[in-house]
Amino acid sequence: MAITLDAKTVRLAKTGLAYFGGVVVLYWLLRLLQAVFAIFIQPGKSLRKFGPKGSWVVITGASDGIGKEYAYQLAAKGFNILLISRTASKLEEIGKDLESKHSIKTEFLPIDFAANRDEDYKKIAAAVDGKDVAILVNNVGKSYDMPTPFLITEDHVMKEIITINCLATLRVTQIVVPGMVSRKRGLILTMGSFAGLTPTPLLAAYSGSKAFLSTWSAALAAELAPYGVDVDLITCYLVTSAMSKVRRTSMTIPNPRAFVRAALGKIGVYVGNSTGVSTPFWSHGVMHWAMENIAGLGSSSLIKVNKSMHEDIRKRALKKQERDAKKQ
Structure with missing residues (x-):
């Protein structure tokens, strides 16, 4: 009817x-x-909120790329720098250069976080003891040499990714943060990745490690907020660096200097819905918003695009290996 x-x-x-x-x-x-x-438009929080000139910054993965740039830009703002990375000669050179250019103090610790040695973490604890550490930059990280299906990922690669990206970050943070809590101020910056925002096939262990850091950072932020300690996960698409193996900059791929300048200028500014996830570089912020609001983070279509892109990168990397092998 x-x-x-x-x-x-x-x-x-x-x-x-x-x-x-x-x-x-x-x-x-x-x-x-x-x-x-x-x-x-929105400016970030002033770094002076977290510590005066002459207070210290601890930076892991400080010898190259983004970590090294954090050291230079924070030294220029009057912070003393504790550099931590694998290669002593690089750290010593950077430390001397920072001291001569910015009249600040530096110290360095050569540590291989993949080894996960208790004595190394005792050295870090001794180095920060008595220091007014205002900022911790958890920058150390490891990814794949090339995109690789999980089932053929070598055991040592998986172990190093999880040990460096997750365990090292947690252990260093647990050493440094009690001092921040006692002073009722401090800032923790942990390097994330778009691979942690949405599942990334052929980078499964790396993607999982960065997703872990995102959830951990949000939980830690809630725990430390009553003590005046801020926690930001700094996420990005690509930055020219040894780890990304990208050399050319573009509108969506900044160099470390531009990226770190944006990161330090956008502390506490969030584009997406995830708690404490900062996407400071402007084009990455646009991409993050589009992924979240148009494509949908974790959507099957976005995962398919990711998979196709990394399959193509793997094919090109394998062809390059073949060419290089023929030259030898």
Whole structure:
């Protein structure tokens, strides 16, 4: 039996749909404006909130790329720097250069975090003892030499990724943070990745380790907030570095200097819905917002795109290996 609606009911229905549509449009417009404000306008917290000039910064993975750039930019702001990485000669050279350029103090510890030696962590504890550590930069990390299916990932690669990315970050943080808590101030910056925002096939262990850091950082932030200690997970797409193996900059791929400048200028500014996840470089912020609000983080379509991209990268890497082998 057909249902006949009178003209008044039809008008009310149309009006209701129009209002509903208007509310939806307004909601998305507000979300877009909020993202634009966060990405392009909103300033981050002042670093002075976390410690005065002459207080210390601890940086892991400090000998190259992003970690090295954090050292230079934070030294320029008057912080003393404790450099931690594998190669003593690199750390010593960086330390001397920082002291001569910025008249600050530096110390360094050559530590291989893949080894997970208790004596190394005792050295870190001794080095920070008595220091006013204002900022901890958890930058040390490891990824694959090339995208690799999980089932053929070598055992030592998996162990190193988890040991360096996860265990080392947790152990260093557990050493440094009690001093911050006692002083009621401090900042923890931990390097994340888009691979931790959405599942990344052919980088499964790395993707999982970065997702772990995201959840851990959010939980830690809630625990430390009452003590005046801020925790930010700094996430990004690609940055030119030895680990990414990308050499050319572009609109979406900054160099370490530009990335770190953005990161230090956007402390406490968040683009996405994830608690404490900062995406400081502007184009990465745009990508993060689009992934979350248009594609959907963790959506099957986004995972397929990720899989296809990394399969292509693996094919090109294998061909390069073949060419290099023929030259020898």
